[in-house]
Amino acid sequence: MSMTSFIIRRLWQMLPTLLGVMLLIFLLFNWVGGDPAYILAGKVSDPALIASIRKQLGIDQSYLVQFWVFIKQVFTFDLGRSWSTNELVSHILLTRLGPTLTLLIPVLLLETIIAVGCAMLVAYVRGSLTDRIVMMCCTVAMSISFLVYIIVFQWLFGFKLGWFPVQGWTNSFWVNLSHYAPLPILLAILVDVAPSLRLYRSFILDELHHDYVRTARAKGLTEKNIMLKHVLRNAAIPIVTNVASGLPSALVGLFLLEFFFSIPGLGREMVVAVSNSDFPVIKAVTVYLAVFTMVVNLLVDLLYRWLDPRVAYK
Amino acid sequence: MNNTNTLTTDLVRHDSAGLWRLAWRRLRQDKVAIASLCVVTIFAVMMIASYMGLIASHWNAEVAPSYAPPSLHAVTNVANTKVVGIANPQAGPPVDISDIDPLAPRYQEWKERTANIAHEQTQHATSLILGADKWGHDILSKTIKGSEVSISVGILAAFLAVVVGTLLGAVGGYFGGVLDDTLEWFYNIFTSIPYILLILAVAAVFSRGFVTIVLILGLTSWTSVYRLVRAEYMKHSERAYVRAAEALGASHTSRMFKHILPNISHVMLVQYSRYVVDAIKAEVILSFLGLGIPVDMVSWGSILAETQEEVVIGKWSQIIAAGGSMAILVTAISMLTDALRDALDPKLNE
Amino acid sequence: MITRLSRNFMYKVFALLLISFAMPVLADPLKVLRVSIPKAETGFDPERLDDLYSSDICWQIFDTVLDYDYLARPAKLIPGIVREVPAAEQNGRVYTFRVIPGIYFADDPAFKGKRRELVARDIEYSLRRLRDPKLNAPFSWLVENKIVGLDELVEASKRKGKMDYDTPVKGMELLDKYTLRITLKSPDYNFLYAFAFPQTAPVAREVIETYADDTMAHPVGTGPFKLVEWVRKSKIVLERNPNYRGAVLDTRYADMNNEWDREVIKSIGDKKLPLLDRIEIYPVEEEQPRYLSFLNKEVDILDTMHQIYAAQVLKNDKVVPSIAKQGIRVFQEIQPEVTYETFNMENPVVGGYDPQHVALRRAIVMGHNRDQLIQVVYKNFAMVAQSPIPPGVIGYDPTFTAQDQDYNQARAKALLDMFGYVDRDGDGYREQPDGSPLIIQYLNQTGLQYTKYSELWVKSMKNIGIRLVSQQEQFADLLRDQQAGKFMLTDSAWIADYPDAQDFLQLLYGPNSGSANRGRFKLPAYDKLYEQALRLPDSPERNRLYREMCRLILPYAPWRIGVHRAYLHLVQPWVHGFDRHPISHDRYLYLDIDVDAQQAALKK
């Protein structure tokens, strides 16, 4: 089966999932969730105002009509405005993505490089004391709450040592990257490396158990060559797909950092929206991230097929 | 020995070394695993004792001044409570309201009764190993009580996730077909939404409470166990021993739960202990966001949420107590999980 | 090939990172003020404003019709864009505004290259806009049920589905290009305060119509600064508005005993304002980074510092040496604000005006450990509130002392015992006199700060034997339940919209039940006094009425009157002219910066 028809088929298969996601979100917010009219009415409100707002939002309509409206909104990329700031939701999504990516891309790149590098090293000395100590440190590092890391390290690096600014963000990408992003990035890497390292080590160890490694040895290749060429190339398949499929979660996963470092990213937007019951924003972020996830999954599949000649397009 | 009368039901008892027992033997040789197991047991005992009210039942009693430093000596809770905010130098005498007060006729009785109530100034004297928090609560008791809630959240949420995931995964993986397709659809919906986003979205619409947290964490994280169990069921339902059971005439239920389930129980156990860790960690984040447990309870998450304003003012006790005990427990569970996974690895039995 | 490329790329990235760490911040010769605020802004369309911090920023961009004197305390109205503060004509029913000619809006593409002068029509337009049904303006109440003909126009517009901006309104007469006369339905001596709100600041109709849905991002005003950069919820940059008419400091109302006033006069004097070139405002919602960034000299003013850190700055009313050494100045302000918990007077358990329920409420009030609230939560940076009226507003009486709101466990217990609220089943908690369980539900918002209030309530009530359960809700749900009266006891706070006690006393006015009066307190005697006071200008007679109203509420205890919070505002030594205003807060118009000192400090 060709790649094009594979992609078309996969896109087609996304529709029921997307519909399900929309239904889930709709049920959560339009059915379970509270009445938004009161937020919009502000400090002092009266029933007449509430009624007029309800009418304006269309929530006096039947659920079926509301769901249909929601579907239309999703497909036309027009989810109205934030209830708390009146900002266009589409605008929120587009502008908050930049800061998140400014953090996310360096984090992903550096973290993957560091984690894979260390994983190769400890896998190479597997079973040794170094290996065991590194693994132990990883487990301990993973066991400390992210919150503790942020609170302590922001205090330590941002204030006590004064190496980085404590908070801030500008419109300039380079200033952000050079001044405001390093500490959050460092923290994210610090926290993320441990689990990745463990995972990648297990991927590499799995590969080391394969017979082709023995074949390569029997050929007379050096251990370094075997690790860097044969093993890494095979281990790259699960590693790359793992990194790529973690991308959607990572987009909002940095929310604590964004919160503490006042970085106007998607994650912080989401948290603020949750605390303000800003449903349009939560709905939009959720739906579009779901779409993004599906697209990423498709790309991961393609990537997987590209990396692994064994898997065919079916 | 050859007497058939000795044949009793004893013969089907698990006297011999079953796989669990073998795993336990392997585990016993692993010093790290045993140390981890001890730590987990200590926490479990602590949690049960706290649940039964044997320890830390007065975690919310004021036993010391606000932010009393750690001390091994007994401290009383008589604080220098003289200053109450910013004084108003122009304050006049209390306004007389007796002319408009519905209670005025009983002023005399009120006064007498008030005088009779001995204003018992509770004077506790406790040694505070970890100091006190802002209300003067003993941080040690608070941490112990907090561990009870945090671990319960972990245990229950993980249990819920594993039960839901296993049931759905077993049904989908075993029967396949339309049933499986429907469950897969369901699974796709849940996994399309990033986990933390899903938690936030669900938390945004539900009211606070212990049960809510357990439900939120449990019902949003069944997916990975579903996936694993489904794959295992697909694999195992093709296995010869299941085929053999079918050939013998064993029913679907018998094959699903009597035959296959014990064979994948190690997967569930390992996944379960991972979930416990995840849930304990997630509870912290939820508490930080104010979506955690109600105020009359305490958890590690609620303690850590308090610490965000304490580190800067140099109060480290709470973050060390809660963050530290959480790190110790989670480390122990993780190490135990690793050891369990290794010990239960079915490959080792061949 | 690929590996070589990517390696090269990685080197570059690393090099860039290294350089950027090593690179000192480029020296900026402009006078740049950096401020940190504790809540994210929402936007800068005056009529749409709801939150405090967006309003404060609008105050820098827009000129309000009337303004507050920078130094006068209590706050004093002065003319903004009008020649003088209008006199109350016809017993406070008619007010005439005379706009100063020659005031121009900041340039904007909406004006198509022409200079745009501010005229009386703009004020009239803005008032109408505040009532536009489509806008759901949060502050529309400022002109609701007041101006003759406006409410009728709004009703007609609602039916049409579109606000009528053109049909003349009887109560808003444009006498000429620069003169607007407003006629009210009934006398209101506080009406003029409505014109010292950023929400009524005149906007140009062309701008509003040009930007339609995006007006929040396009504020065009006549004020000293204009918006040049906006990274939502992260950074707001204002720069000097070249079209600004200019201003000088008015020192007539200064208090020369006050060191802050002296400093303002010394450093600003009669210089032509504004002095700043650029203001960068950083909203930071987490307290730790906000505080740390100020200590790191990343910002020049730390606006409204959280009380938790107050003890780090101020000990026994003295600035701690480490802070003082750096020359940081600490402004302590008691906000014109009151915190309170209101009972639902219609609730069968806690409501009612009969002695039994009155006794229950008063016992709860006395049992609530407000002292600890002040000591622990506010770190002693708060003042016990004796009445709903806070200091700094007209009508505040410092001698008024309400004994029955003081924390007194013994009195609370005695009162409960007297009225039969005793523990019958021995579980440690009291039951109602009829034997049914007594459970008080305390409703407030989710969030760390609110959790502290809840903890204190649970604790305090437990100490007098009352079972209180705390229910924390999302903000929207909280508002809904408060409005709908679905609560027993709920937490609230009110900050002065204008410096008059009326703003606070309306919170207990019977007809306001269900909106501002959330507890639905209805006391005819109180309502009568309130209506009398409305018809009086600021006078000792009115103050007497206010005092009596405060006294009237005490026996019925519809509120647990809380505190007036004190806040610290931290100012770096190179910032001059700082004097926190109780209503209009930070006015950058009057500030100056010693750029050399700022840069020197940064280099260190």
Place this chain on the structure above:
Amino acid sequence: MNAPLLNVEHLQIQFVKKNHDAITAVHDISFTVAPQQIIALVGESGSGKSVTATSILRLLPRTARLSANSKIEFDGKNLLALEAEQLRAIRGKEISMVFQDPMSSLNPVFTIGQQLNESLRLHLKLSKRQASVRAIELLNEVGITNPTARVHSYAHQLSGGQQQRVMIAMAIACKPRLLIADEPTTALDVTVQKQILDLLMQLRAQHNMAIMFITHDLGLVHDIADRVVVMQQGEIREQNSKAALFAHPVHAYTRALMACRPQLDSRPMRLPVVSDFIDGQQQVNVSEVQRQRGSAPTDNIVLEAHGLQKYFTLKTGWFEQEKLTAVEDVSFRLFRGKTLGIVGESGSGKSTTALLLMRLLPASGGKVLFGSRDLLQLNDAELLSMRRRIQIVFQNPYASLNARFTIGQLLLEPLRIHHIGATTQERLQMAAAMLERVGLPKEAMQRYPHEFSGGQRQRIAIARCLMLQPEVLILDEAVSALDVSVQAQVLNLLQDLQNEFGLSYIFISHDLSVVKYISDVVLVMQQGRVVEMADSDQLYASPQTEYTRKLLNAIPGR
């Protein structure tokens, strides 16, 4: 050329377990390989033959420990003392290896051309272009058709035989002097096995290399080896030239190995087993009485299949499906008390047929008459009662017994399902009796499957089926996973049980000698179809179809 090419002396290998216990895999063995000689290391599983082979290039896992006086000399150099770099110069250049499973031994993500080039460029220092040219030549040499295109293929795109050819090409790329082939044909079908062996013989002649051939199959050894080393439990039992060894086996174990394996030309009543030789310490007479096998017109038909069909449908597009035929028009008759053998290579549909008969897979068409009823038409309740009468034993005794059940639970389960026996006590007695019948002590009931050896487990599996006292027993490759000596025991047991209970067997296997030995009637399958069916003696003596002939010719040691 009298100096040995490889000289192994006092080789002793231990494996250290996690708990620091050591298991000795190879005990102090010594042997030599002369240049251009083919030496065969023969032994059953656990004999240490593969460990010995892998130890030569020092490819053992890290847990392996060699004793201090072990010596492996190649061309006068002690391989065990070499620096890593020197060793690498020998690996792939002087000594190369071919492994058992070619699929997993090739790197899945590199093309076979890339993998071939790697050796060529490493050891022969060829340029990229030269290496590519040479790779194609090599592929041509090992008999890969269209090598120019094949260099760009990945391992999974080749068949098992082709994969092994590629492995061999890789091994001979640098013209090694010693090729170690570790069970190179075990995973392959018998016809492919023959081709690979022929290729190896041909290459040896061309390249003048010595080959060390590791196998469990004595028949194979007989076909190719110059010299044979027989190993058991990590020790060498006997080594000699092939001719001498086969003519005069000295050690009892060697003799036992030779005797255990069913021969095509004789069918003793009972196969000799190893214990006969070891315990008896005497010459065992192998072929006195011959068992008679074959069908007679008077035989009763117990089960009859008519036009059995099975298709699998694959979704290939949105609306298209592809039909894969697994079994097509299979018909046969099974006579009461007799054995029907089904032989075929992998993918021939023989196991699918077994599953269809058991209704473990739904059939796509056909009839299976069992008595008067069509098995394929039974409803659930009828099927349940029918299951008492027809049972199946699977290939892998490790997989077919639920590891979480004790043997007692395993044996009682069928009784409980079918409500046989009134009380647990009664059922236990039945189980104990059955265990004793298959040669296991009744105490085994308390134990778990993992505590038993493969042969014992297969006995348990058989016992479990027999608990229901079925009429028909399907044996799906039931002895294929067992070592020859164990296989003989199980085959003997099966024959005994058939005699005792009058069972009818359907015996499915890829091993033609075993099928010949145990079957009355043999059915040959290829690609889902019946190629030929006849009485076994007749079929083996005069095969009617080309395919059967090809199969029979490929039997090693024939």
